[in-house]
Amino acid sequence: MDTAPTILALNPGSTSTKMGVFSGDRLLAGQTLRHDSALLQEYAGIWNQFEFRLQSIRAWVREHAAAVSAVAGIGGLLRPVRGGTYRVNTRMLEDAKANFQGEHSSNLGCAFADALARDYGCEAFVVDPVSVDEFEPSARYSGHPIIQRRSLSHALNIHAAARRAAEECGVALASSAFVVAHLGGGISIAPVRGGRIIDVNDAASDGPFSPERTGGLPLQPFITLCRDHDERETRRMVMGQGGLVAYLGTNSAQEVERRIAEGDKQAKAVYEAMAYQIAKEIGAMATVLEGKANKIVLTGGLAGSAILTAWIRQRVSFIAPVLMYPGEDELQALAGGVLRVLRGEEPSLIYGTEHADL
Secondary structure: OOOOOEEEEEEEOOOEEEEEEEEOOEEEEEEEEEOOHHHHOOOOOHHHHHHHHHHHHHHHHHHHOOOOOEEEEEOOOOOOEOOOEEEOOHHHHHHHHOOOOOOOHHHHHHHHHHHHHHHHOOEEEEEOOOOEOOOOHHHHEEEEOOEEOOOOOOHHHHHHHHHHHHHHHOOOHHHOEEEEEEEOOOEEEEEEEOOEEOOOOOOOOOOOOOOOEOOOOOHHHHHHHHHHOOHHHHHHHHEOOOHHHHHHOOOOHHHHHHHHHOOOHHHHHHHHHHHHHHHHHHHHHHHHOOOOOOEEEEEEHHHHOHHHHHHHHHHHOOOOOEEEEEEOOHHHHHHHHHHHHHOOOOOOEEOOOOOOOO
């Protein structure tokens, strides 16, 4: 008889919710629920979508899980926290609903987890939220004291990739050093020392451009742009309508590669420039580790692109050997974090008790 705990994991995106039911670390059932974009647009802001989306999530869960031991939701732009697995509490829910560090669909994760855990009479958790902050002091300086660099990243996948790389390399996580590049709709590139993300670009504000985001922009022209456009329009331009979308009118890497195969020189130039910027950021983050990286790890959806990763490897392989972990598998990482707590391998953490000075 299977005595492993049944863990429900969920990851809400802008127009979909990824769901998975696990027995221990084994996936029993998974689904990406697509939410009608036209219906979502009728709701102003992500929290007005909550009940509508929760109904479809509940319908799927009832069909695939008679009992649940714990629920794990993606963690959003919460208060700065150290990496780990957190029990959902009132303060977390309040901060998520206030969009504490910005509005993002991931903020819904803890509230969905809380609602479903109440349905099943179990506990709700988040694992390695976007706001994981393990920065070293020098990483916080921006260049002006009224603006401090924030640690906002794809922390869940970065931590999972570092844990996997340490195991495959036969080194203890506590003594490991990797540069992990999460390559997706947003791009986060981090030096990870001892399992801690000690620096990272803010994928919504800095670093390489991505399929939908501008990354860092030249500051003086950007100030002029802000003068000529309203704030909402400028934010959409930077996050959602930047990167490949702005240059090529698509956020699909497959579409860009199809154009390249058909001889589209502009598509090749833009895609290669994205690889160039990714490689440059990897090089910069390698200096944080003083060049002493065990491996460079490429992960996320774009790590499955042979063209893009070949260009990146060509520029960074002199730093350290490159490991490839295509895809994100964030549901597995969520279930794994909760499983480690349930098995007593690591403690659960209390949200709101640290980083009060940030």
